[in-house]
Amino acid sequence: MKNTIAKRMKGVPQSFIREILKVTDSEHVISFAGGLPNPSTFPVKGLAKACEDVLAEDGPxxxxxxxxxxxxxxxxxxxxxxxxxxxxxxxxxxxxxxxxxxxxxxxxxxxxxxxxxxxxxxxxxxxxxxxxxxxxxxxxxxxxxxxxxxxxxxxxxxxxxxxxxxxxxxxxxxxxxxxxxxxxxxxxxxxxxxxxxxxxxxxxxxxxxxxxxxxxxxxxxxxxxxxxxxxxxxxxxxxxxxxxxxxxxxxxxxxxxxxxxxxxxxxxxxxxxxxxxxxxNDVDKHIQDIIKIYKNQRDIMIKAIEELLPDSVKHTSPEGGMFLWLTLPKQLDSTKLFNIAIKQNVAFVPGTHFYANGGGHNTMRLNFSNSSPEKIKEGIERLGLAIKKMLK
Ligand SMILES: Cc1ncc(COP(=O)(O)O)c(C=O)c1O
Missing domain, CATH: 3.40.640.10 (Type I PLP-dependent aspartate aminotransferase-like (Major domain))
Known part of the structure; x- marks a missing residue:
């Protein structure tokens, strides 16, 4: 059959993150690539109770x-x-x-x-x-x-x-x-x-x-x-x-x-x-609990970046949320770094995917909300090795 796909689809970028998720599925990979909240924060019991109550009292x-x-x-x-x-x-x-x-x-x-x-x-x-x-x-x-x-x-x-x-x-x-x-x-x-x-x-x-x-x-x-x-x-x-x-x-x-x-x-x-x-439920307390976990993860990631990555790598220091941003020396391409890093079993999103008009070849996004403190330290160490390899 003739190509039936509408022209508008041509300009729509694929989600590189979803593509990366296929590579990062292995248990050996430490992934800072996704944008996932930490599942330990999901209020499973509270939602189960709410579900039971809603169905019992207002089911139809x-x-x-x-x-x-x-x-x-x-x-x-x-x-x-x-x-x-x-x-x-x-x-x-x-x-x-x-x-x-x-x-x-x-x-x-x-x-x-x-x-x-x-x-x-x-x-x-x-x-x-x-x-x-x-x-x-x-x-x-x-x-x-x-x-x-x-x-x-x-x-x-x-x-x-x-x-x-x-x-x-x-x-x-x-x-x-x-x-x-x-x-x-x-x-x-x-x-x-x-x-x-x-x-x-x-x-x-x-x-x-x-x-x-x-x-x-x-x-x-x-x-x-x-x-x-x-x-x-x-x-x-x-x-x-x-x-x-x-x-x-x-x-x-x-x-x-x-x-x-x-x-x-x-x-x-x-x-x-x-x-x-x-x-x-006490939603404010629930949010404070999430904040405590994410702040700790952010602090550990920033400390590891400052200790284990070359000084020429700059990072943002987010006051909240789930992500931070690295800027590598200009001569480094983060897409090439990704290919080296994934062999060291660590993943991130190369920054260029976040620019609608291109650019940001030496930048990258790291997610800190969905990795344990141990994995964060280990992952940044692996990333440091990959960057040093590239700088050589
Ligand atoms: C800036 C921003 N907007 C919107 C969304 C979509 O979130 P959701 O559809 O789960 O509310 C996200 C998800 O990561 C996001 O980071």
Whole structure:
């Protein structure tokens, strides 16, 4: 048969991470490549109890079709938590429950991006967003990140030269770089978005996982027209597949229509179990427990990097989240390093995969949330050997 694949698929990058996962499946490989939360943090017992209660008390309703917008009490919970923790006013009616925040990216892309629209991405940026938006065949532009967030001089320069439709960013404990936007950058960005009339997607799946430093405001609190995404994947469990999107009214109406076409609604049973778990348990304590584990893992990884990798390798020091970023000396290519490292049974993601317009050949992402302290030390030691081999 003739090739029946739609043209739009041509521009969609494959997830290198999923490809890597095939190589890293062996028990001998220490993998810093995936983006997995630590399964020891999943509240299995609490969710089992919540599941039992939901089915016993509300079984038929939980198993019936539900509303596209999502289970109302769960949306009320998210709304109340925004107010309680951040002083951010987002009503339940402004929240659409999605099948993970990944679906929110897919829906937002469909609703906002026309073919050839200019979409500005962070360099490096979240690969899943590059993939989701690629389906709409935009023209990607990239603005580089600095230690305190997006390079605002470069941002303003790009926006004054090009008609940028949409900017996508991860201001807290960024995936893949681990950096956090400073308060100053947040304010400046909000002002620039407003001045240049650029739509903004603020993706915040890691915001509650802060180890050190002070809590900062959402950019949404400075830029009311912005779209804000959240997720329970990193604070409860990714297998629940529950995230959300908040957006101004006219956009929300279209997101709901797009979601109807995608999956009618997010799993009703999952939503009710999650809501029951959240209301019957001490979620703040649960999150503090996760933070304790991840902070320790981050500290051990940074110590090992400083002790075991050459001084010419620079690292970020994330204040939260699950990832950190290495920059190798310019002459080293991290894709070539990957091929050497995998022979030493250690894996990471070469940085170039996170740049929508290319670049970052000497950078790489390391995940610290899903390896034990022993494995982290051993893995960084192996990585050090691979880098030294390449430097020779
Ligand atoms: C920045 C970012 N956004 C969105 C997602 C998607 O998460 P989920 O669909 O599980 O909510 C991830 C997952 O790693 C992520 O890192």
């Amino acid at each position: 309703k939980a198993l019936q079709y539900g509303s596209t917008e999502g289970y109302f009490p769960l949306r009320q919970y998210i709304s109340a938590r925004y107010m309680e923790k951040h002083g951010l006013k987002v009503g339940p009616d402004e929240i659409l429950i999605t099948t993970g925040s990944q679906q929110a990216l897919d829906l937002a892309g469909k609703v906002l991006i026309n073919q050839k629209d200019k979409v500005l991405m962070e360099g490096p940026g979240y690969l899943g967003a590059i993939q989701a938006f690629s389906m709409c065949s935009p023209v990607f532009k990239t603005v580089m990140l600095k230690d305190d967030g997006v390079d605002m001089d470069a941002f303003k320069k790009i926006c004054s030269k090009e008609k940028i439709k949409l900017f996508y960013g991860v201001p807290n404990f960024h995936n893949p770089s681990g950096i956090t936007y400073s308060e100053q950058v947040r304010k400046e960005l909000a002002a620039a978005l407003s001045k240049f009339g650029v739509q903004f997607i603020e993706d915040d799946p890691y915001g509650e996982l802060r180890f050190t430093g002070e809590k900062l405001s959402h950019i949404k609190s400075y830029y009311k027209d912005g779209i804000l995404l959240g997720s329970f994947s990193k604070v409860v469990a990714p297998g629940m597949r529950i995230g959300w999107i908040t957006a101004p009214k006219n956009i929300m109406k279209n997101l709901v229509t797009a979601k109807q076409g995608a999956d009618l609604h997010t799993n009703s049973l999952s939503q009710r179990i999650l809501h029951r778990y959240l209301t019957d």
